[in-house]
Amino acid sequence: MEKILVGLKRVVDYNVRVRVRADGSGVETSGVKMSINPFDEIALEEALRIRERGDASEVIVVSMGSSESQQQLRTGLAMGADRAILVETDGEMDSLTGARILLKIIEKEEPDLVLLGKQAIDNDNNQTGQMLAALWGRPQATFASEVVVNGNSLKVKREVDVGLETIEVDLPAVVTTDLRLNEPRYVKLPDIMKAKKKPLDQLSAADLGVEAGVPISNETYEPPEQRKKGIMVDDVAGLVAALKDKGLVK
Amino acid sequence: MTKVLIVAEHDGKALNSSVAKCVSCASDIPDAEIDIAVFAGDGASLAAEAAKIDGVTRVLQVDNAANEQLLAATLAPQVVQLADGYTHLFGPSTTFGKDLMPRAAALLGVNQISDIMEVLDSHRFKRPIYAGNAIVTVAAPDDHIVVATVRTASYRSAAMDNDAKTRTVTIDADLPTHTRYVELQAGSSDRPDLQTASRVVSGGRALGSADNFEIIFKLADTIGAGVGASRAAVDAGYVPNEMQVGQTGKIIAPELYIAIGISGAIQHLTGIKDAGTIVAINKDEEAPIFEIADIGLVGDLFKIVPELQQALES
Ligand SMILES: Cc1cc2nc3c(=O)[nH]c(=O)nc-3n(C[C@H](O)[C@H](O)[C@H](O)COP(=O)(O)OP(=O)(O)OC[C@H]3O[C@@H](n4cnc5c(N)ncnc54)[C@H](O)[C@@H]3O)c2cc1C
Numbered sequence: 001m002e003k004i005l006v007g008l009k010r011v012v013d014y015n016v017r018v019r020v021r022a023d024g025s026g027v028e029t030s031g032v033k034m035s036i037n038p039f040d041e042i043a044l045e046e047a048l049r050i051r052e053r054g055d056a057s058e059v060i061v062v063s064m065g066s067s068e069s070q071q072q073l074r075t076g077l078a079m080g081a082d083r084a085i086l087v088e089t090d091g092e093m094d095s096l097t098g099a100r101i102l103l104k105i106i107e108k109e110e111p112d113l114v115l116l117g118k119q120a121i122d123n124d125n126n127q128t129g130q131m132l133a134a135l136w137g138r139p140q141a142t143f144a145s146e147v148v149v150n151g152n153s154l155k156v157k158r159e160v161d162v163g164l165e166t167i168e169v170d171l172p173a174v175v176t177t178d179l180r181l182n183e184p185r186y187v188k189l190p191d192i193m194k195a196k197k198k199p200l201d202q203l204s205a206a207d208l209g210v211e212a213g214v215p216i217s218n219e220t221y222e223p224p225e226q227r228k229k230g231i232m233v234d235d236v237a238g239l240v241a242a243l244k245d246k247g248l249v250k
Numbered sequence: 251m252t253k254v255l256i257v258a259e260h261d262g263k264a265l266n267s268s269v270a271k272c273v274s275c276a277s278d279i280p281d282a283e284i285d286i287a288v289f290a291g292d293g294a295s296l297a298a299e300a301a302k303i304d305g306v307t308r309v310l311q312v313d314n315a316a317n318e319q320l321l322a323a324t325l326a327p328q329v330v331q332l333a334d335g336y337t338h339l340f341g342p343s344t345t346f347g348k349d350l351m352p353r354a355a356a357l358l359g360v361n362q363i364s365d366i367m368e369v370l371d372s373h374r375f376k377r378p379i380y381a382g383n384a385i386v387t388v389a390a391p392d393d394h395i396v397v398a399t400v401r402t403a404s405y406r407s408a409a410m411d412n413d414a415k416t417r418t419v420t421i422d423a424d425l426p427t428h429t430r431y432v433e434l435q436a437g438s439s440d441r442p443d444l445q446t447a448s449r450v451v452s453g454g455r456a457l458g459s460a461d462n463f464e465i466i467f468k469l470a471d472t473i474g475a476g477v478g479a480s481r482a483a484v485d486a487g488y489v490p491n492e493m494q495v496g497q498t499g500k501i502i503a504p505e506l507y508i509a510i511g512i513s514g515a516i517q518h519l520t521g522i523k524d525a526g527t528i529v530a531i532n533k534d535e536e537a538p539i540f541e542i543a544d545i546g547l548v549g550d551l552f553k554i555v556p557e558l559q560q561a562l563e564s
């Protein structure tokens with residue numbers, strides 16, 4: 001295959017314990033560490049490995065969001081992507097609009113494979129890849145834990161509730177990644193320097209002429225219900241007694 | 251008129267427990283008429299089972315050889331045709347529903363509401379974001395169909411003493427052949443299913459090996475529990491991936507959850523927030539799991555677990 005397109009979303013780092021703003025208007029994102037969505041890092045790693053095996057010649061990373069997403073694209077270039085595309089959007093974007101934007105990029109770049117994360121860990125939507133595959137009229141292999149390239153098709157192992165399902169999909173196709181697909185490489189300092197010279201194109205969603213999806217509006221945010229503070233027991237006898245007390249064992 | 255269509259998940263032999271949970275969720279929508287769609291090779295017995303779920307008006311049975319395996323790419327165009335005339339299209343937020351529903355949503359030209367945990371009214375719902383660290387109230391536009399997945403851990407199964415009408419439906423859609431099922435490697439287990447078990451015992455990285463994990467299985471068998479694991483335990487290869495509990499594994503709500511040698515990372519806790527009683531056994535008294543545990547015991551699991559198993563056996 002020729003080209004692989006990879007989506008990189010800028011999200012609050014997975015180690016940050018996010019807090020809901022006191023007025024319920026959203027979660028606090030100012031001043032918190034931002035990173036590439038962990039599943040997207042895995043998607044990029046997989047694309048790089050496919051290219052390094054000689055099964056593809058170019059890896060393009062694309063991000064939609066504010067101009068700050070350039071940071072994540074630069075990291076992607078430092079990991080080894082060949083070039084980057086930033087599509088600037090105003091404010092929060094819904095998944096359907098995201099999928100429509102990616103489709104416009106696909107029409108232009110004609111990739112053989114699109115690798116996305118299975119979900120963005122901020123909105124936990126888990127839908128962009130499936131939507132893109134639908135709009136594109138192409139196969140989807142979601143929650144991938146192994147991807148094998150066989151000429152014009154892929155064999156993908158998927159993490160499903162009952163175990164591992166294998167499907168075969170014709171290219172071009174959309175694959176979304178699960179955590180066990182691979183372990184992303186670390187970025188080395190010289191690569192960061194080299195990445196500065198790699199091309200990063202910037203365009204706006206308006207330039208692409210994308211019709212915005214009908215958004216689901218977010219009305220209010222609240223923290224989750226807290227569990228009540230529990231008790232500590234000293235030994236197994238204490239534990240068994242506490243379980244009996246709650247009627248959980250006889 | 252509010253009309254909800256639920257896409258049934260099944261394995262060809264029986265309905266998945268998620269179906270009756272989706273019905274519970276849909277029943278919370280005021281004045282909703284609820285239908286279930288069963289896509290299968292031969293769905294007669296599955297449809298009969300679905301017809302028993304309380305609250306269901308109609309079961310639509312769509313038999314097609316292409317539906318022997320439930321692939322999102324082949325199902326989505328059929329679901330979209332069947333959804334005509336409905337105000338709501340629901341599926342479970344299991345891997346089946348997560349794969350299929352957004353594909354159908356895109357074909358219908360709408361966004362999906364993922365993981366409904368509470369119904370406020372016909373177009374407003376609560377759902378978790380940021381691994382459950384925030385709950386957002388969302389509103390869907392009322393001039394479009396609402397496509398959503400239901401967070402099954404938030405709902406109890408609807409009862410099974412109904413006798414709804416069943417109708418076979420033929421759908422004339424162009425089905426793609428670009429996606430082909432190859433095989434399924436499913437862990438076979440006589441233990442209670444992790445997602446529906448009323449008791450679950452889980453082990454973490456601290457177990458150290460697949461062999462050591464045996465003590466978790468033994469304890470689970472003593473109390474008739476299902477078995478789960480942290481991501482670290484799965485990644486290390488102690489147990490297969492379908493046993494992972496958490497943000498990217500299974501979201502469960504057993505009456506009793508026993509976490510053994512699990513630190514309590516946010517992503518793990520997301521999966522057990524709705525458990526009745528959480529018991530934590532960990533040698534580190536500072537482990538975050540103790541912040542949410544109802545009963546905590548500090549100590550070495552290799553000593554405690556066999557002792558606990560013996561105590562519960564007698
Ligand atoms: C995007 C993303 C998604 C994730 N999704 C999930 C998910 O779905 N589920 C999940 O579980 N994780 C998930 N994780 C990983 C998560 O962040 C943690 O790394 C993982 O849960 C840690 O597993 P653990 O508690 O078994 O291991 P550790 O954190 O290493 O904890 C081991 C614990 O065992 C205790 N211990 C050690 N020896 C003993 C002993 N002899 N007796 C008693 N206690 C002992 C230690 O004190 C420690 O608390 C995800 C991470 C990311 C980035």
Ligand SMILES: Nc1ncnc2c1ncn2[C@@H]1O[C@H](COP(=O)(O)O)[C@@H](O)[C@H]1O
Nearest residue numbers: 007008064116117119120125126127128
């Ligand atoms: N703004 C974005 N920029 C780049 N990729 C995105 C963006 N939003 C979503 N994606 C891709 O789609 C995947 C699923 O996102 P979601 O459907 O929002 O959970 C992510 O893991 C990304 O690979």
